[in-house]
Amino acid sequence: xxxxxxxxxxxxxxxxxxxxxxxxxxxxxxxxxxxxxxxxxxxxxxxxxxxxxxxxxxxxxxxxxxxxxxxxxxxxxxxxxxxxxxxxxxxxxxxxxxxxxxxxxxxxxxxxxxxxxxxxxxxxxxxxxxxxxxxxxxxxxxxxxxxxxxxxxxxxxxxxxxxxxxxxxxxxxxxxxxxxxxxxxxxxxxxxxxxxxxxxxxxxxxxxxxxxxxxxxxxxxxxxxxxxxxxxxxxxxxxxxxxxxxxxxxxxxxxxxxxxxxxxxxxxxxxxxxxxxxxxx
Amino acid sequence: xxxxxxxxxxxxxxxxxxxxxxxxxxxxxxxxxxxxxxxxxxxxxxxxxxxxxxxxxxxxxxxxxxxxxxxxxxxxxxxxxxxxxxxxxxxxxxxxxxxxxxxxxxxxxxxxxxxxxxxxxxxxxxxxxxxxxxxxxxxxxxxxxxxxxxxxxxxxxxxxxxxxxxxxxxxxxxxxxxxxxxxxxxxxxxxxxxxxxxxxxxxxxxxxxxxxxxxxxxxxxxxxxxxxxxxxxxxxxxxxxxxxxxxxxxxxxxxxxxxxxxxxxxxxxxxxxxxxxxxxxxxxxxxxxxxxxxxxxxxxxxxxxxxxxxxxxxxxxxxxxxxxxxxxx
Numbered sequence: 001x002x003x004x005x006x007x008x009x010x011x012x013x014x015x016x017x018x019x020x021x022x023x024x025x026x027x028x029x030x031x032x033x034x035x036x037x038x039x040x041x042x043x044x045x046x047x048x049x050x051x052x053x054x055x056x057x058x059x060x061x062x063x064x065x066x067x068x069x070x071x072x073x074x075x076x077x078x079x080x081x082x083x084x085x086x087x088x089x090x091x092x093x094x095x096x097x098x099x100x101x102x103x104x105x106x107x108x109x110x111x112x113x114x115x116x117x118x119x120x121x122x123x124x125x126x127x128x129x130x131x132x133x134x135x136x137x138x139x140x141x142x143x144x145x146x147x148x149x150x151x152x153x154x155x156x157x158x159x160x161x162x163x164x165x166x167x168x169x170x171x172x173x174x175x176x177x178x179x180x181x182x183x184x185x186x187x188x189x190x191x192x193x194x195x196x197x198x199x200x201x202x203x204x205x206x207x208x209x210x211x212x213x214x215x216x217x218x219x220x221x222x223x224x225x226x227x228x229x230x231x232x233x234x235x236x237x238x239x240x241x242x243x244x245x246x247x248x249x250x251x252x253x254x255x256x257x258x259x260x261x262x263x264x265x266x267x268x269x270x271x272x273x274x275x276x277x278x279x280x281x
Numbered sequence: 282x283x284x285x286x287x288x289x290x291x292x293x294x295x296x297x298x299x300x301x302x303x304x305x306x307x308x309x310x311x312x313x314x315x316x317x318x319x320x321x322x323x324x325x326x327x328x329x330x331x332x333x334x335x336x337x338x339x340x341x342x343x344x345x346x347x348x349x350x351x352x353x354x355x356x357x358x359x360x361x362x363x364x365x366x367x368x369x370x371x372x373x374x375x376x377x378x379x380x381x382x383x384x385x386x387x388x389x390x391x392x393x394x395x396x397x398x399x400x401x402x403x404x405x406x407x408x409x410x411x412x413x414x415x416x417x418x419x420x421x422x423x424x425x426x427x428x429x430x431x432x433x434x435x436x437x438x439x440x441x442x443x444x445x446x447x448x449x450x451x452x453x454x455x456x457x458x459x460x461x462x463x464x465x466x467x468x469x470x471x472x473x474x475x476x477x478x479x480x481x482x483x484x485x486x487x488x489x490x491x492x493x494x495x496x497x498x499x500x501x502x503x504x505x506x507x508x509x510x511x512x513x514x515x516x517x518x519x520x521x522x523x524x525x526x527x528x529x530x531x532x533x534x535x536x537x538x539x540x541x542x543x544x545x546x547x548x549x550x551x552x553x554x555x556x557x558x559x560x561x562x563x564x565x566x567x568x569x570x571x572x573x574x575x576x577x578x579x580x581x582x583x584x585x586x587x588x589x590x591x592x593x594x595x596x597x598x599x600x601x602x603x604x605x606x607x608x609x610x
Contacts (some may be wrong), residue, residue: 027381037413110362
């Protein structure tokens with residue numbers, strides 16, 4: 001019986017919440033160390049959005065009509081919110097692949113045999129992904145400034161936009177966590193984490209003015225959670241092409257973006273933790 | 282005194298496959314139980330149930346005095362698990378791996394680091410402490426994995442095929458580590474498909490086949506069930522086989538249900554069940570010599586656990602060819 005009294009004593013060191021925070025940070029640190037030791041992952045994660053910035057700016061810039069203007073400069077300013085938002089959602093694939101790899105290698109078994117908080121392995125991973133997303137956004141913002149993107153609002157509003165982007169990215173990594181726990185291999189998690197993001201990010205206001213779409217597609221685009229973040233960023237950056245649609249998320253994009261993100265986290269975190277508890281390598 | 286590990290009627294079904302079909306086990310405190318069986322017998326599933334990784338469909342299990350199904354988190358504080366795959370993070374150094382595990386056992390960062398250093402020293406990994414586990418050899422990774430399972434010196438340890446895939450030298454090294462550990466009073470449940478390993482490390486052996494424990498006892502008890510010793514003679518000349526067989530047959534314990542004298546013609550080998558040990562062997566050699574029969578080899582053979590396994594299950598213990606199947610569960 002000594003083991004029981006011992007365990008009670010250990011458990012009383014902190015309540016469940018502080019234990020959960022502590023364990024999540026331990027796991028986050030582990031994932032950050034990995035990112036530093038495998039810099040290829042971070043670097044390749046940067047190349048794709050930078051390529052999009054350059055390609056979209058120079059290929060589409062000047063041929064797309066944004067709010068009645070076809071000036072390349074207008075399109076570039078319009079485009080950036082879309083690229084930023086797309087980039088943060090692509091963190092989904094990284095989170096999914098990382099978790100699938102941990103399952104595959106037996107690390108999830110080790111973690112599950114330890115007296116640690118149940119959600120901490122996943123929270124730690126998603127927190128580390130958020131740090132990587134922040135880094136990616138920083139580099140991307142510099143590239144965007146170089147090709148001519150400018151903000152026309154206060155520093156507070158600009159930082160607010162980046163905050164919303166991070167929150168959106170964080171929410172999407174929880175979708176990645178569910179995918180990672182559902183597939184058998186890291187490769188499947190990467191492709192499974194990416195394929196559905198193309199329709200989600202393209203049937204939106206990210207790269208084109210959604211008011212030019214056929215009505216049914218425009219409805220989807222206007223209510224797409226992803227569009228809310230893009231619209232919110234355009235508004236907060238003071239960039240052109242803010243949608244005039246009367247759909248609620250387009251009228252109140254900041255609120256819509258926050259609500260969507262919180263909902264996604266609530267649903268997918270619950271699913272992911274439930275899957276984790278019964279996970280089998 | 283209750284056992285450190287007790288399981289009663291564990292049943293676990295995956296789809297149509299009954300992985301566990303009522304497993305009963307009892308491991309007294311401070312002893313080692315070897316769970317022996319071929320791939321797919323249910324060894325890993327049993328360990329997963331006892332270590333809270335898997336919930337059995339029915340049955341009961343108590344580990345370190347704590348009910349596994351009712352208080353899994355309390356069980357996790359009292360156990361260490363070392364798996365079939367060396368579950369260490371290959372991009373973390375040896376020290377970082379152990380420190381992380383320590384912190385997740387709820388140790389303070391500083392205490393976890395001190396404990397990591399201690400274990401690295403103990404497992405001869407101190408020189409490699411600051412290298413990533415990716416650069417470690419297979420044997421080093423296993424040692425690191427085992428060290429990770431020992432961070433809090435848990436009273437009860439589970440090792441799932443700890444030496445699968447290791448070369449003989451590394452296997453021997455790991456066996457020494459495990460023996461040290463057990464002499465310190467840790468209760469250990471070890472799964473293996475190497476009969477030699479169970480013989481070497483375990484006090485008690487439970488033979489598992491098709492989700493059930495089909496025999497349990499000490500290695501000697503199990504061997505006794507299979508029968509006693511045998512004399513094996515290999516004669517030099519093929520024409521001597523008949524004479525030698527007749528001579529050996531006089532010593533056969535045939536009447537006691539131990540089987541007949543057998544002749545393997547192509548190997549010029551004669552085997553007969555006997556009792557009487559080394560003294561008998563000397564007598565047989567003298568008689569063969571008197572008959573002028575030249576022999577290439579003679580020996581007293583005690584049954585191995587291979588024989589035990591064969592006689593209990595009716596099939597030979599498999600080699601490690603389909604590890605992945607069991608792992609998939």
